[in-house]
Structures are given as C-alpha cells and as structure tokens.
Amino acid sequence: MKKVLLLGASGSIGTQTLDILAAHKDRFELVGFSVGKRIEKIPEIIKTFKTAKYVCVQQEADWIDLRKKYPYLKLFCGDAGLAELISTCNCDMVVNALVGFAGLVPSVTSLRLNKTLCLANKESLVVGGALVRDLLARGSGKLIPIDSEHVAIDKLLTCVPEKKVKKLLITASGGSFRDLPREKLVHVTPEKALAHPTWSMGAKITIDSATMMNKGFEVIEAKWLFDFPLAKTEILMHKESNVHSAVLLDDGTYVADVSKPDMHGPIEYALMERQIDFTLKYVDSLDQFKGMHFGEFDPKRYPAVGIALKAFRKGGNACAVLNAANEEAVYAFLNRKIGFLEIESIVSKALKNVQFIASPSLDDLIRTDAWTRNYVHTYVESRGGRKK
Numbered sequence: 001m002k003k004v005l006l007l008g009a010s011g012s013i014g015t016q017t018l019d020i021l022a023a024h025k026d027r028f029e030l031v032g033f034s035v036g037k038r039i040e041k042i043p044e045i046i047k048t049f050k051t052a053k054y055v056c057v058q059q060e061a062d063w064i065d066l067r068k069k070y071p072y073l074k075l076f077c078g079d080a081g082l083a084e085l086i087s088t089c090n091c092d093m094v095v096n097a098l099v100g101f102a103g104l105v106p107s108v109t110s111l112r113l114n115k116t117l118c119l120a121n122k123e124s125l126v127v128g129g130a131l132v133r134d135l136l137a138r139g140s141g142k143l144i145p146i147d148s149e150h151v152a153i154d155k156l157l158t159c160v161p162e163k164k165v166k167k168l169l170i171t172a173s174g175g176s177f178r179d180l181p182r183e184k185l186v187h188v189t190p191e192k193a194l195a196h197p198t199w200s201m202g203a204k205i206t207i208d209s210a211t212m213m214n215k216g217f218e219v220i221e222a223k224w225l226f227d228f229p230l231a232k233t234e235i236l237m238h239k240e241s242n243v244h245s246a247v248l249l250d251d252g253t254y255v256a257d258v259s260k261p262d263m264h265g266p267i268e269y270a271l272m273e274r275q276i277d278f279t280l281k282y283v284d285s286l287d288q289f290k291g292m293h294f295g296e297f298d299p300k301r302y303p304a305v306g307i308a309l310k311a312f313r314k315g316g317n318a319c320a321v322l323n324a325a326n327e328e329a330v331y332a333f334l335n336r337k338i339g340f341l342e343i344e345s346i347v348s349k350a351l352k353n354v355q356f357i358a359s360p361s362l363d364d365l366i367r368t369d370a371w372t373r374n375y376v377h378t379y380v381e382s383r384g385g386r387k388k
C-alpha cells in the first residue's frame with residue numbers, strides 16, 4: 001500500500017487525482033492533503049478517504065475554525081504548514097497539484113525527504129529546475145511528471161532508443177484564441193480567455209495556454225526532465241489535443257502517444273510509477289481520432305514562448321522573474337486591471353528590470369519572486385488600473 005499526500009486537492013488536477021485514488025483503494029492510502037481557500041471541499045474528501053488525517057489550509061482564520069470543528073485531524077496552515085505537512089505525515093509519495101510558485105518549496109521539501117514526487121506543478125521546474133535536478137542526483141527521491149506532454153515523452157522514451165530520437169515534438173492546442181489574429185486580442189475578456197477549446201483546467205493554466213506561456217514553460221520543463229537539447233525540441237500545433245506529444249526518429253518515423261484529452265490518464269501513469277495498468281478506459285475506438293490537424297508553430301503569433309526561452313537561456317534567477325511576473329500579470333488580467341496583450345509586455349519589462357542573480361539559492365529564488373511581484377504590482381497600480 002502506497003501512502004500518498006496530495007497537495008492542491010481542491011483544484012482541477014487535485015480532484016482528478018482523488019478520482020484515481022478512489023478507483024485504486026487497494027493500492028493507495030491517502031494519508032493527507034492540502035486545499036487553499038476552498039475549505040468547503042474538506043468534508044467530502046475526509047468522508048471518502050477515512051485514512052486522511054493530515055490536512056493543510058492556506059488561511060489562518062480557516063485553520064482556527066477547522067481545529068474546533070475537526071479535533072481529530074492534524075491541521076497545518078500556510079506555506080510553512082505545507083512543508084510541515086510533508087515532513088510529518090509519513091507518506092511515500094507526494095502529488096504536487098498546487099498552482100504557481102507556491103509549489104516550489106513543497107517540491108524541494110519532498111525531494112529533500114527522498115519521497116517520490118508526482119509533479120503537476122510545472123512552475124517548480126521552471127523556477128527551480130537546477131535545484132530539483134541537484135536534489136535528484138544527491139538523494140534517493142524520484143520525480144515523475146504529470147503534465148500530459150511530459151508523460152507522453154516519458155512513455156515514448158521507454159519505447160524507442162533515445163539515441164535514435166532526432167526531435168521531441170511537444171504538441172499545443174493554441175488555446176482559446178487560436179482562431180483570432182493577434183490584432184484582435186487587444187480587447188478580449190477573461191471569460192473568453194477561460195473557454196479552452198479542448199481541456200478543462202484551472203484558471204491560471206488556461207490563460208497561460210491562451211498566451212502560450214504554458215508551452216514555453218513546457219519546453220523548459222522538458223529540458224529539466226529529459227535533458228534533451230533545446231535546439232531539437234519543437235512545438236507542434238495540434239488542434240484536437242489527441243496527440244499528447246511525439247518523437248521523430250532518425251529514420252523519419254514519428255512515434256506518438258495518442259488518447260483523449262483527459263488528465264486522469266497522465267495522473268494514473270504517475271501514481272502507478274510508470275506501470276501501464278490502467279483501470280479507467282481512455283480510448284473507446286480509433287474512430288474517435290479521425291480528422292486530426294497539425295500545423296507549424298508561429299513564434300510571432302505567440303511571443304510568450306520566445307520570452308520564456310530567452311529567460312531560460314539567460315539562466316540564474318531569470319526564470320523566477322519570468323514566472324512571478326507572469327503569475328501577477330495573469331491575475332491582473334483576470335481581475336480586469338490589464339488587457340490580455342499586456343501580460344507579455346509586463347513579463348518582458350520585469351525581466352529587464354528585476355535584479356539578476358547568476359547562481360541563485362532557494363532563498364534567492366524566494367526573494368526574486370517577492371521582488372518581481374512587487375515590481376509588477378507597483379507598475380499595474382501606477383497605471384491606475386487602466387487597460388491599454
């Protein structure tokens with residue numbers, strides 16, 4: 001029986017992870033979980049998973065109330081609480097389904113404690129990829145991706161000899177505005193941006209898909225996971241999101257991972273530690289994959305990818321600036337303080353203006369995150385909340 005801790009249980013990946021855990025109660029025991037602000041999710045989770053006794057919430061006021069309501073639970077609170085939860089709940093495996101920079105310290109803590117880390121929180125690798133790689137090299141912790149493109153590549157690299165792989169092809173749906181020309185993006189609304197054509201996901205990643213910052217992050221994530229040359233990693237536009245990624249071999253053959261756009265599959269692959277022994281049915285018939293479309297990625301249409309990769313090549317704390325500026329700009333857009341196209345320009349400004357650190361420690365990354373958020377916040381407020 002694997003003892004599992006789930007971080008971000010109230011979110012999109014968190015909820016789907018609970019489905020998989022419920023379908024495999026003979027293999028997994030949920031020992032603890034965290035939610036952020038959506039504490040109304042707690043009663044149902046503890047009713048379904050009676051073994052879950054360790055719980056972390058984001059806000060102190062909720063923690064105080066919940067301690068009275070559930071005296072038999074071990075309750076934690078805030079960022080420090082997440083680290084304490086990981087160290088005390090005696091789990092074998094941590095599923096990190098937090099969104100944003102909040103996921104970095106929990107990933108680092110899990111690997112320091114030599115846990116198996118099933119990672120949906122791509123921001124951990126974007127910001128702290130070097131730290132994560134170092135912890136994996138020094139300890140006995142393991143890292144298994146949950147992001148669907150990376151699960152696809154992870155699977156494909158077990159089927160084909162890596163030295164035969166000429167290119168990694170990371171597929172991209174193009175997000176909610178893929179059929180609009182760039183000049184029409186000036187006045188698009190958060191509601192329209194949140195209507196993703198193929199995936200149902202949390203708000204932040206849905207906006208990142210519309211700018212395609214998400215794809216920039218995924219190329220960086222692939223580099224840290226597979227250490228394949230960036231020059232041989234390409235983005236392939238694919239509207240239907242059935243091909244989760246592909247590799248091109250040196251004899252001209254494409255090998256692809258094909259299934260419905262449903263995150264249950266990648267989550268199950270990670271939880272099962274790569275054994276393909278699925279209980280849920282992901283493909284009914286090949287008929288459902290008729291009429292798939294592929295196209296070239298246009299870097300001018302989606303400049304966020306170039307911004308992300310430039311930050312990655314710069315190294316140091318640049319990706320911490322990239323991530324924090326993007327998070328703040330995305331939330332400013334969702335709160336109608338800035339226009340959609342300003343997300344990219346604000347990230348570029350932050351990358352020019354926030355102090356560069358060549359070899360950052362974890363504390364430097366935490367400081368960089370705070371400086372950048374402050375920079376973006378001041379910039380947005382100084383404009384008086386006007387959209388440009």
Ligand code: NDP
Nearest residue numbers: 008010011012013036037038098099102120121122201202
């Ligand atoms: P959601 O926004 O749906 O869920 C995020 C979770 O993190 C929620 O449980 C939320 O709590 C919690 N959370 C957010 N901020 C904090 C914080 N400061 N402290 C503690 N908890 C916090 O996101 P998704 O599930 O969509 O995405 C999670 C991660 O997985 C992201 O990194 C995303 O890029 C990645 N991913 C997601 C995919 C998807 O299909 N959704 C696909 C591939 C990758 P609450 O809501 O209770 O406040």
Ligand code: MG
Nearest residue numbers: 147148149218
């Ligand atoms: Mg993905």
